[in-house]
Amino acid sequence: MKRWLAALAAAMLCGCTAVAPYQRGYLARDDMAFDPSPGMSRALEKVYSAKEAASGGASVGGGGCGCN
Amino acid sequence: MRGLLAAVLLLACHGALAVEAGGAAPALALPRLDDPAASLALASFRGKVVYVDFWASWCVPCRLSMPALEGFYRERRDQGFVVVGVNKDVSAEDARRFLGKVAVSFPLVADPGDAAARGFDVKAMPSGYLVDRKGIVRKVHRGFTGETAGELRGEIDALMKEPS
Numbered sequence: 001m002k003r004w005l006a007a008l009a010a011a012m013l014c015g016c017t018a019v020a021p022y023q024r025g026y027l028a029r030d031d032m033a034f035d036p037s038p039g040m041s042r043a044l045e046k047v048y049s050a051k052e053a054a055s056g057g058a059s060v061g062g063g064g065c066g067c068n
Numbered sequence: 069m070r071g072l073l074a075a076v077l078l079l080a081c082h083g084a085l086a087v088e089a090g091g092a093a094p095a096l097a098l099p100r101l102d103d104p105a106a107s108l109a110l111a112s113f114r115g116k117v118v119y120v121d122f123w124a125s126w127c128v129p130c131r132l133s134m135p136a137l138e139g140f141y142r143e144r145r146d147q148g149f150v151v152v153g154v155n156k157d158v159s160a161e162d163a164r165r166f167l168g169k170v171a172v173s174f175p176l177v178a179d180p181g182d183a184a185a186r187g188f189d190v191k192a193m194p195s196g197y198l199v200d201r202k203g204i205v206r207k208v209h210r211g212f213t214g215e216t217a218g219e220l221r222g223e224i225d226a227l228m229k230e231p232s
Contacts, residue, residue, distance in 0.1 A: 020182070020185065020190070021190060021191060021192050021193050021195075022122060022124070022156040022179075022182065022185040022190045022193060023156075023182070024126070024193070025124060025126055025156065025157055025158035025162070026158060028124075028126035028127075029126075
């Protein structure tokens with residue numbers, strides 16, 4: 001059992017990797033940001049609030065029924 | 069248990085491999101940024117004071133360091149000082165776009181397989197290694213501010229006065 005756990009831990013460790021400071025070219029791209037376009041997000045939020053006549057909760061995109 | 073100890077020791081040793089002041093600069097030959105078919109060997113600058121600078125277009129402090137290094141290079145190149153810029157961009161096009169805004173005249177090389185970055189064990193961007201005329205790293209600068217530029221100027225001048 002212990003051996004299996006050790007093997008599992010070793011396999012999971014393989015999934016971890018450190019990104020070196022010089023390898024951050026992709027991470028530094030604009031489209032990798034949490035909010036790549038803050039201005040557009042703000043505008044969409046404003047339109048959403050106006051349409052729904054309520055503000056807040058803009059991060060929830062409906063229940064997946066495709067009805068809104 | 070032994071395996072675990074070996075792994076821990078290996079990780080501990082990793083830090084000890086870093087190029088620090090007093091160590092020899094790794095001997096590397098890298099493709100030129102403007103002509104990848106041609107290579108540039110660091111050893112070819114033996115006898116000169118060399119500043120090996122790791123930079124990238126996405127590295128914000130590089131917008132400060134590159135013009136400063138260009139200034140140092142232009143002022144001192146005739147006295148035996150050279151800057152070698154090692155580009156760490158994912159695409160050469162990004163580097164070219166950056167150089168369109170911040171033009172430099174010192175030699176630029178690419179590091180496609182990360183051999184140079186690993187060889188110097190670069191821990192921050194930008195990182196600069198000031199190498200004396202004998203090929204020994206004398207000073208390491210990680211990051212770049214206006215203060216770094218002032219320090220570097222003095223360090224370069226001090227090394228230029230040393231005999232080869």
